[in-house]
Amino acid sequence: MKIDLVVDARFKSCPGPLLALAEAVSKAKPGQKVKLLATDPATPSDVREWASSVGHRVLEVKEADGVYEIYVEVSG
C-alpha cells in the first residue's frame, strides 16, 4: 500500500491522536492514504467512529508491540 502521509501520535492520549489525524486529513487530498501511529488503545475505535461520521475510510488496523498502525483513505 502506498502511503502519502504518516502521522506519529505515539504516547499521546485522547483526544491527541484523533485531533492529529483530523488535522492531517483536513490538509490531505481525496484518495490519499494516511498512516496513523498511536499507542493509546482507545485510538482504533475512536478513528473508526470519526471516519464513519465524516466519510473517510479505515482501510486497515494493525497492532504490534503496543503500537497501532491505522490506515485511512481520505474521501473526496
Next chain:
Amino acid sequence: MVKVLLAKISIIVASDKLDKLYPAITLAGTAAVSGWEAELFFTFWGLLALRKGYEPSEVSLDYQEYGGKLAEAFASGSLPSWKNIIAQGKATGKLKVYACSTTLELLGLDEKVLETFVDGVVGAASFLGKAKSANVTLFIS
C-alpha cells in the same frame, strides 16, 4: 463525498479548573472535527477561563493530589494544550464559544478581556435557543 451529519453538542462550562475544562473541550473539539456542531457556554467560574492569556494549571481542590500527574501529562505532550484543541475546533468552523453576559457583569469584567476565539456574549435565552436543537447537552461544573 463527505457525509453531512446533523449532530450537535452543547456544553455549559462552569469551572476554570483543568479537570473540568478538559472533558468539555475534548468533547467539543472532537465533535467539531467529526462534523458535529459544537457549542460551549462559559458561565460563572468557567468564564474566568476565557480571559486573554489564561492557561489552566490548577485542578479542583478535592483532587489536588493528582495535579502532578496532570502536569506531567502536559510536560510530556501526551495531552494537547487546551488552546490548541480550541484552535483546531474553531478551524473547522463548527465550534462556537459563548460567554455568559450575567457572569461578565457579576465579575465586573469587560468584554475586551475575553479571548478573540469567543464568538459572543449571550444570555440564557440565547443559549437555550442555540442548544435546543442539540443531540447531546452537558453541564460541567
